Amino acid sequence: MIKCPFCGKRHTIPIQYGMPTHEAFLDEQVGKIKLGGCIISEDNPSRYCKDCHKTFGKNFKNFGILEKVFFFIGGFGGDNHFIDISLESTSYSLTYRYLLPFDSKRKNEPIEQKRTLTEKEVAYLHGIIDKLYICEWARSSIDKDILDGTQWSIEIKYQGRRTIKKFGSNKFPPYFSELKKAMSKLSRGKF
Ligand SMILES: [Zn+2]
Helix, strand or coil, rough: CCCCCCCCCCCCEEEEEECCCCCCCCHHHCCCCCCCCCCCCCCCCCEECCCCCCCCCCCCCHHHHHHEEEEEECCCCCEEEEEEEEECEEEEEEEEEEECCCCCCCCCEEEEEEEEEEHHHHHHHHEEEEEEECHHCCCEECCCCCCCCCEEEEEECCCCCCEEEEEEEECCCCHHHHHHHHHHHHHCCCC
8 A cells, every 4th residue: 555645654546537437436435436527637636645635646757957966964863864865867866964963973985976876776866756655655754853963955956947856854754764765875975
């Protein structure tokens, strides 16, 4: 079952568009599908959450060319990881920067590595954006009771469109651990 990007529960069902058949009505009655109405549009969400009643799974494929992805995780007392992926003419470059905590007494030098992503990695990145529904996450996830701690942000920019930005502090959306794992894999960083 597909996890809801808002509440994290797995009671999500597909939304069916178009003129419903008798069978579709029966399926909706037993909660197997959700009827989405007759209008079929590219912006239609594809899934419905039975717990929080939100819809998700919009098609971002028509958003055009992916230009930039930026990911940060860190905090005042922790290690800081920055991943910058950007389109440079025909390929994507990834810059990974790793900084020690500001008050660190360790002697490790900060690192900065830049490399070109393989075609397979670029496909993986596109898949991640899609499958983790990142563009649809709540804009911010913040636990106001905790100061400092872990901060994070992700920015996704498609050519000619506004940057999609999500950020948080000590609170993480349902798909965050999957995103973190993917970013660690792409950057070859350990976090
Ligand atoms: Zn939900």
